[in-house]
Amino acid sequence: MSLSVTEKSYLHDSLCLDPPARPDGRVAHQLRPIEIFTDFLPACNGSAKISASDGSECVVSVKAKVVERALEEELILVDVDVAGQRDDSPFVHSIASLLTKVLNQKIHQKNLRLTQKYAFKLFVDVLVLSSKSHPLSLISFAVYSALKATYLPKLISSDDDLEVAELPTFHDYDMVKLDVDPPLLFTTAVIGNNAVIDPAHSESEVACSGILVTWSKGKVTAPIRTIGLNDEYVTGIDVTLLEKSIELVEKTAPAVVKALDGL
Amino acid sequence: MNVADRRRILGPLNAKPLQFASADGNLQDAHLQETQSGDETLYIQQGIVTNANGSAYLEIASPTKNDQHILLLASVYGPRPTRGTFSARAALSIQFKENTLEQFTAGEVKELCNFLASVFRAVINLNRYPKSGIDIFLNLIQYVGPSGTSSLEAIIPACINAIMLALIDAGIETLDTVSAGSYKGTVISFIRNGDEIVGFWADNDFDNNGSYAVTVDKCRRHYIQNRNAMLDYIVKTK
Amino acid sequence: MSADIITVVKREAGLHFANDLQFESDSDVEMSESEESNEKREAGEGSIVTPGELVTDDPIWMRGHGTYFLENQTFASVAGTVSRVNRLLSVVPLRGRYSPETGDHVIGRIAEIGNRRWRVDIGAKQHAVLMLGSVNLPGGVLRRKSESDELQMRNFLKEGDLLNAEVQSLYQDGSASLHTRSLKYGKLRNGVFLQVPSALIVRSKNHTHNLPGNVTIILGVNGFVWLRKTSDVDLSSGQNTVTGKNAATLSGAGRDYKPGNTSVSITRLEEESSWEIYSDKNDHISSSSRKTITRYSNVIKALAHCEIGITETRVVAGYEASMAYENISSLIEKDNMEALGQDVLNSEKMRGNNQPAAFETRA
Numbered sequence: 001m002s003l004s005v006t007e008k009s010y011l012h013d014s015l016c017l018d019p020p021a022r023p024d025g026r027v028a029h030q031l032r033p034i035e036i037f038t039d040f041l042p043a044c045n046g047s048a049k050i051s052a053s054d055g056s057e058c059v060v061s062v063k064a065k066v067v068e069r070a071l072e073e074e075l076i077l078v079d080v081d082v083a084g085q086r087d088d089s090p091f092v093h094s095i096a097s098l099l100t101k102v103l104n105q106k107i108h109q110k111n112l113r114l115t116q117k118y119a120f121k122l123f124v125d126v127l128v129l130s131s132k133s134h135p136l137s138l139i140s141f142a143v144y145s146a147l148k149a150t151y152l153p154k155l156i157s158s159d160d161d162l163e164v165a166e167l168p169t170f171h172d173y174d175m176v177k178l179d180v181d182p183p184l185l186f187t188t189a190v191i192g193n194n195a196v197i198d199p200a201h202s203e204s205e206v207a208c209s210g211i212l213v214t215w216s217k218g219k220v221t222a223p224i225r226t227i228g229l230n231d232e233y234v235t236g237i238d239v240t241l242l243e244k245s246i247e248l249v250e251k252t253a254p255a256v257v258k259a260l261d262g263l
Numbered sequence: 264m265n266v267a268d269r270r271r272i273l274g275p276l277n278a279k280p281l282q283f284a285s286a287d288g289n290l291q292d293a294h295l296q297e298t299q300s301g302d303e304t305l306y307i308q309q310g311i312v313t314n315a316n317g318s319a320y321l322e323i324a325s326p327t328k329n330d331q332h333i334l335l336l337a338s339v340y341g342p343r344p345t346r347g348t349f350s351a352r353a354a355l356s357i358q359f360k361e362n363t364l365e366q367f368t369a370g371e372v373k374e375l376c377n378f379l380a381s382v383f384r385a386v387i388n389l390n391r392y393p394k395s396g397i398d399i400f401l402n403l404i405q406y407v408g409p410s411g412t413s414s415l416e417a418i419i420p421a422c423i424n425a426i427m428l429a430l431i432d433a434g435i436e437t438l439d440t441v442s443a444g445s446y447k448g449t450v451i452s453f454i455r456n457g458d459e460i461v462g463f464w465a466d467n468d469f470d471n472n473g474s475y476a477v478t479v480d481k482c483r484r485h486y487i488q489n490r491n492a493m494l495d496y497i498v499k500t501k
Numbered sequence: 502m503s504a505d506i507i508t509v510v511k512r513e514a515g516l517h518f519a520n521d522l523q524f525e526s527d528s529d530v531e532m533s534e535s536e537e538s539n540e541k542r543e544a545g546e547g548s549i550v551t552p553g554e555l556v557t558d559d560p561i562w563m564r565g566h567g568t569y570f571l572e573n574q575t576f577a578s579v580a581g582t583v584s585r586v587n588r589l590l591s592v593v594p595l596r597g598r599y600s601p602e603t604g605d606h607v608i609g610r611i612a613e614i615g616n617r618r619w620r621v622d623i624g625a626k627q628h629a630v631l632m633l634g635s636v637n638l639p640g641g642v643l644r645r646k647s648e649s650d651e652l653q654m655r656n657f658l659k660e661g662d663l664l665n666a667e668v669q670s671l672y673q674d675g676s677a678s679l680h681t682r683s684l685k686y687g688k689l690r691n692g693v694f695l696q697v698p699s700a701l702i703v704r705s706k707n708h709t710h711n712l713p714g715n716v717t718i719i720l721g722v723n724g725f726v727w728l729r730k731t732s733d734v735d736l737s738s739g740q741n742t743v744t745g746k747n748a749a750t751l752s753g754a755g756r757d758y759k760p761g762n763t764s765v766s767i768t769r770l771e772e773e774s775s776w777e778i779y780s781d782k783n784d785h786i787s788s789s790s791r792k793t794i795t796r797y798s799n800v801i802k803a804l805a806h807c808e809i810g811i812t813e814t815r816v817v818a819g820y821e822a823s824m825a826y827e828n829i830s831s832l833i834e835k836d837n838m839e840a841l842g843q844d845v846l847n848s849e850k851m852r853g854n855n856q857p858a859a860f861e862t863r864a
Contacts, residue, residue: 002660002661003661003694004610004661004662004663004689004694005659005661005662005781006662006663006688006689006690006691006781006782006783007663007693007694009781009782009783010691010692010693010783010786011693013783013786014788014791017788017791021788021791021792021795022795023693023795023798024795024798024799024802024830024833025792025795025796025799025828025829025830025832025833026830026833027828027830029506030505030506030507030830031506031507032507032833033507033508033509033510033833033834033835034507034508034509034510035509035510035511036509036510036511037511038511053833053835090373090376090377091377093369093370093373093374094370094373094374094376094377096370097368097369097370097371097373097374098370098374100370101466209385209460209461211463221468222448222449222465222466222467222468223464223465223466224463224465225378225463225464225465226378226381226382226460226461226462226463226464227377227378227381228377228380228381228384228385231352231384231389232352234381234384234385235385235459235461236385236439236453236454236455236458236459236460236461237459237460237461238458238459238460239458239459239460239479242460242463242475242479243475243476246475252506252507255505255506255507256506256507259506259507259508259509260509262509263509263511348613348660349614349655349660351659
């Protein structure tokens, strides 16, 4: 649903003020409240459902499979499905591709290693039930919670099986918690001379540019990218504003990680 | 007659073999341009796709970067009328295709197209073209990365430059001559003489000593080189 | 600034199954009531019925919306409250899309421009229609619509534009025909839009209210709400009378096309219905007004979250109660929203005035 010209100019002017007046009254470094619900899919190794205050909702499931390490390039595969978008749309494809890349880059393969020969391969399935704004940040929070709540079967056979032609065997019911430190992706919107985190739909509509910033292991890391949030208001942004966005994420991310871990 | 080889289709009896013109003369016309920009050699030719509204062919060789080699063709179709609902500004679509060797996954290609589209949405004056569409096609003819590797970052500046040249050839209104520079895997696309960023792509971490400011500065330098080479070419050929 | 950066709430383990809810929730009471009335083979006025439930077996009732008739018995086809007007029996759904009625003051968004008409999204089943003949055009309210007006329709209202209007009549298929032939209707400027369930808006005589803090609210019957800075028109129109005093300058004076500029203006009204009413430019709005508008918008969202019927007095009460929260940003937290809703209900109980159609909170 597109906004009217006057709505857009009202929003744009409000967000250009110093400090920015966001449409829901949030301060620049405040995210929308979210509700998380983990471990509810019995057939999966880990799952999380996340819902934001604007009604956006996202379900993530993690399933594991034992694979031969030599044969697999990537041990994590992400599949994204966004309600209302075609599966082959560039938007969905690029989100899946980006998440696969980031997760494989930031999660060390040794965490998934099972034996000399075998490893777990994780299949992360993302289903965005409804999304009003750019869903990437919400998806990454859900993936984070799901991976943190993932339990994998416990290995009982020897882990040195390079010479033996034997498949790994697992304990009947004991599970081991997956110990990983998944990255978080944040979106910021640059409007005028301001940068705000976690833009809502209306804010995205008038943003000059959106910036995707990754947070992993206590610092801002690549990938950092500009993303187009709308067609009308996109312009070039000042060099310093990119830095401002990065600083904004640096300021916010530790609290978000703490909140997500504190569950 | 019974000696005729029936396994082949020989064509009529009076057929003559194709004869190609000798390639010695007149190939070097005024549209060719080879520019040395920094440690790269740029070869630009506009308007070689005749059925497109604008096109540009770009060849980049960087002997210093382990013989990195890029051959890229960008063609612009439009602005042409779109059907269906009214839209106040032109719809932009960018398609990327590798013609020879497929080195990138489908997902990566989509990411690249999305990124390029977001760059050019900020640059093309889309408000001037209501109810129309602009379609841009990129053909990567050849890409040899440093020591045989392939990375998306390496071709993004070339893509941006090629599209910009093709847009100029098509006479489509843009706000500035956009170009991009890269430094150690970070690509930044600038306008307004390097004051404003329209696209930022970093898939690798910054250097530990070189921080953000250094990266931006290096990219800006590369951008200015690239842009000047493009402007040079345009001024000389027109 | 003590606002939290993010609140993350962990939902308690286990899915909420419907039969769990039945034992826990208070709605159980109503359930048993309706079952009782089922035995009496009659569901009284105002009682809640579910689809397929017998409402009455008395064949004298005329069957209205939300009911169906089978073997001399009337059943509910939607979940809602039973309403009886004279001999007409209908079930008003608790949820569902807005169904327009003649005379409703609604807010809509232009979805499409067609042949001499705009199609307007008013949150109903079908788009409403706004005919070119049902709007005031620059150059006098009463002039004929010319062919050049038809060609300029997008200059008046284009896709995405918001307007408030009145439902003039209903078509056979239930879709609405709107009109904006009054200066209190027309394009909306200087504010923000928000949407609440249409069931929460109570139909009343007046839907435009000037609130404390120099903010005007339009509560569209369809659940679309517009909050804007109070303008001179709002102040002068006072209670529902349109005097049409608009001191603003003609912003569209520079346009080359001005239909009707050859015609002689007869009344002051005609001069005022100029291009100004279709302007896309906002007035200057101070940052404090913007903050007040944001606060009101968060209050309305909180009321909607608590499923409290939205009226002018409740919005004002909520606004006063919200002053306890210095940061507007804290009003987006669920706990604070629920506390605010409770405050509004409490203050109402203390004052002892019974609002019509008072919805109870879910909590």
